[in-house]
Amino acid sequence: MGAVVAAHGIKGEVRIKTFTASPDALMAYGPLATEGGRLLRIASLKSGKGDEAIVRFEGIADRTAAERLKGEQLSVSRDALPEPEAGEFYHADLVGLRVEDASGKVLGTLKAVHNFGAGDLIEVAGANGATELVPFNTLTIREIDVANGRIVIDPPRYEDKS
Numbered sequence: 006m007g008a009v010v011a012a013h014g015i016k017g018e019v020r021i022k023t024f025t026a027s028p029d030a031l032m033a034y035g036p037l038a039t040e041g042g043r044l045l046r047i048a049s050l051k052s053g054k055g056d057e058a059i060v061r062f063e064g065i066a067d068r069t070a071a072e073r074l075k076g077e078q079l080s081v082s083r084d085a086l087p088e089p090e091a092g093e094f095y096h097a098d099l100v101g102l103r104v105e106d107a108s109g110k111v112l113g114t115l116k117a118v119h120n121f122g123a124g125d126l127i128e129v130a131g132a133n134g135a136t137e138l139v140p141f142n143t144l145t146i147r148e149i150d151v152a153n154g155r156i157v158i159d160p161p162r163y164e165d166k167s
Contacts, residue, residue, distance in 0.1 A: 006037055007079045010057070012071035018061045019071045020053055021079065024096075028058035034086070037079040045079070094149060103155045104129045107147060113137075115156060127156075 007023040023031060029052065031037070036044040045062040053059045065071055083097055096118040104112045104127075113131040118141065120126070125141035139145055139158060148157040 006031060006034065006081055007058070009074045009077045009079065011075055012068050013059050015068045016061070017065040017067050017071045018049075018059050019065070019074050021058045021060050023056050023058050028052050028056060031058055031060065034081040037081060039074075039077045039079065045074075094151070098151050099127070099149070099156065101154075102149075102151070105155055105157050107157060107159060112158070112160065127158075129158075 006025060007021040009019045010022050011020045012018070013020045021028075021031065025031060029050065032047055032050055036046045038044055045065075047060055048063045049061045051059045062074075065074070083095070086095060089095060089098075099115055099118055102115045104115055106112055111132075113129045115127050116130040116136060117128040118125055119128060119138070126138045127141050127146075128136050128138055130136050137160075139160060145158055145161065146156065147159055148155075150156070
């Protein structure tokens with residue numbers, strides 16, 4: 006759902022980078038869970054810059070407590086989310102899928118979905134443990150078959166110009 010990026014002000018608010026359609030959507034899913042399992046209930050929320058929200062959680066009353074949340078990844082259980090529209094996917098539904106090429110050759114497992122600012126990338130972990138980042142776009146992704154646990158890609162090819 007989001008990640009706490011910093012404390013905001015002195016009254017316990019935090020800035021959250023949201024991974025929702027709009028920052029206000031954080032309010033729709035109930036308590037947010039940290040990776041450690043702590044449940045945080047939103048007391049107030051206002052939009053920040055871009056995809057950020059300014060949030061005050063119940064029980065977080067000062068800057069020191071807010072600063073302790075920096076870096077926390079916030080989530081909700083999968084069943085709290087609405088079913089995605091056709092052609093849309095939750096990251097949690099993609100992680101763990103078998104990655105294949107068009108011929109059916111297994112290339113690895115989808116380890117994570119990232120976005121470093123220039124578009125989504127999937128991280129594919131090969132059998133040898135090495136990982137590769139592959140663009141998550143219509144040129145690379147040929148088929149996503151969540152029901153059968155696989156994603157078919159056309160991996161980028163790079164020419165050796167040496």
